[in-house]
Amino acid sequence: MFSLAGRIALISGAGQSVGEGISKVLARQGAAVIVNDLYAERAEKVAAAIVEEGNVAVASAFDVTDFDSTLEHVRAAEKELGGHVDIVVNNAGVAEGRVIKPFRELSPEEWRAPIDLNIFGAMNCIKVALDGMCDAGWGRVVQISSGSARTGQNINQSMYATGKSGIEGFIRHLAAETGQYGVTANIVALGHQKNLEDKMSPEMIEQILRTIPIGRLGDPIEVGAFCAYLASNEAGGLTGQTMDFNGGSQTR
Ligand SMILES: NC(=O)c1ccc[n+]([C@@H]2O[C@H](COP(=O)([O-])OP(=O)(O)OC[C@H]3O[C@@H](n4cnc5c(N)ncnc54)[C@H](O)[C@@H]3O)[C@@H](O)[C@H]2O)c1
Numbered sequence: 001m002f003s004l005a006g007r008i009a010l011i012s013g014a015g016q017s018v019g020e021g022i023s024k025v026l027a028r029q030g031a032a033v034i035v036n037d038l039y040a041e042r043a044e045k046v047a048a049a050i051v052e053e054g055n056v057a058v059a060s061a062f063d064v065t066d067f068d069s070t071l072e073h074v075r076a077a078e079k080e081l082g083g084h085v086d087i088v089v090n091n092a093g094v095a096e097g098r099v100i101k102p103f104r105e106l107s108p109e110e111w112r113a114p115i116d117l118n119i120f121g122a123m124n125c126i127k128v129a130l131d132g133m134c135d136a137g138w139g140r141v142v143q144i145s146s147g148s149a150r151t152g153q154n155i156n157q158s159m160y161a162t163g164k165s166g167i168e169g170f171i172r173h174l175a176a177e178t179g180q181y182g183v184t185a186n187i188v189a190l191g192h193q194k195n196l197e198d199k200m201s202p203e204m205i206e207q208i209l210r211t212i213p214i215g216r217l218g219d220p221i222e223v224g225a226f227c228a229y230l231a232s233n234e235a236g237g238l239t240g241q242t243m244d245f246n247g248g249s250q251t252r
Pocket of ligand 1: 015017038062063090091093117144145147193
């Protein structure tokens with residue numbers, strides 16, 4: 001069950017953390033993985049680790065917000081792997097130089113980056129793969145989102161949440177349009193992940209843990225396992241859904 005043998009998967013922002021976990025699990029399930037990241041060295045490190053495990057991966061460094069570059073790099077990777085992208089996991093979502101400020105303090109120039117990445121970056125990756133999926137009568141889109149898309153939070157991340165909400169709306173419409181071609185599209189809304197331990201004080205982590213019933217932060221390999229299910233044949237009946245993957249947190 002849940003074999004991805006013979007599939008090609010494009011994972012964006014996969015050079016570390018959550019995307020790294022997703023890439024490793026999809027490759028373990030048999031997919032040939034295109035490991036994308038903005039930074040070549042990150043993508044290459046993850047692709048090399050996958051190959052070391054005896055699975056198939058190619059590194060592909062490009063900026064997903066640039067449509068022409070996305071198209072060029074995905075076509076090159078497809079040529080190398082000898083097929084078309086069957087599975088897109090849009091994981092890139094934390095913009096470079098993330099700005100953390102209340103909306104009152106943001107200038108209009110600062111609104112753009114998280115929206116570009118979370119909406120247009122995700123759409124670019126889908127766009128370059130969608131015809132191939134529809135023509136083949138099989139495809140999977142998994143959109144990584146966040147609970148912040150559907151709740152108001154006083155965390156100075158209104159533009160990030162705007163990008164996530166926007167792409168969630170798009171994915172629901174995409175699912176409705178492409179179900180007839182055997183292409184599903186679902187949203188995984190993550191809660192707090194392990195890599196926050198590197199970014200926050202132990203006191204802040206303690207505070208967060210009190211809001212998570214399982215009492216721990218999210219694990220990229222577990223997120224990967226859920227994505228592998230959503231990308232499998234067996235998940236063909238599930239589309240257009242938003243699923244919280246957050247240790248049972250009610251605060252999202
Ligand atoms: N970490 C969390 O607690 C958390 C919580 C909720 C949702 N999420 C979501 O999970 C996803 C992964 O988050 P993470 O914490 O692993 O991120 P991360 O910042 O650790 O890693 C993301 C990777 O994306 C790459 N990237 C950034 N911009 C890119 C671009 N334009 N093109 C290609 N690659 C690009 C970065 O170089 C980086 O290697 C994101 O969509 C994020 O919004 C994370």
